[in-house]
Amino acid sequence: MSRGFIREEDQEEIPIVPPRADLPHGVTNYVTQIGLDALLAEKEELMEEIVNVDRTNENESRIAINHNNARLQLLNNRISTAKVIHLADQPQDEVRFGATVTLKIMATNKTQKFQIVGVDEADITKGKVSFVSPIAKILIEKKVGDMAILQLAKEERVFQILYISYI
Template identity: 60%
Template structure:
């Protein structure tokens, strides 16, 4: 039956699902082993959340289920194209995907440590930055003792590589 002949109360809204972290078209979805484990754990948590839905009406349950299904579809798309990078195969003396890098930033005496990870694993509060971020792009290929310059609107920020480990 055409949707034009049903009551407005019967119509369900299409769930609006927030997009996942941006991965530009044509960029390989590199992940660490830990990043893949986190994606799979997120999927499992969504499946469990879906099975535990409690709603007062069947319509509310359907809407909640549709929302979780949409999130799972986005997650499945990301997992399907993920490429796990074996960190032991990375050049150990050079910054590549998965490296944990200790940096001296500008004239600040305290060193900062970051890991270059996949877009879904990136979390600045955990000192994990996406491999497609501007900082990661200027660091890739550098070695201990080298400097990378990030051009900002008002200044250039200089990053000196102090240590690289995988």
């Protein structure tokens, strides 16, 4: 049957699913164990949502299930490509993936602490930055006492590495 003979209200609404945090094409999906555990917990919650969709209205339930299935597909892709980096295996005297780094901001003499994590785990409000972020990129392979320079649009921000831990 031609699509021209289908009632407008019978047409399936295509769910709009927001993309996950950006992971550049070709970049390995590194995660901490905590990050992988969070992805797996998110998957469990999503599967629970799918099971508990209100089925009173068939059209609305189909749309909700399609939306959650699309989210699940993106999530499963992230889980299947995840490569766990064990923090104990990292060089403890050098900034690498998973490191928690205490920095001194040279311009203000204030300190700031970040952990370098996977893209899905990153949350600046919790002091977690993605390993693909500019700040993480300038810190990788640095040691205590080293300086790192972040080039901003109108200035350079200079940091000194004060402490590195893998907790």
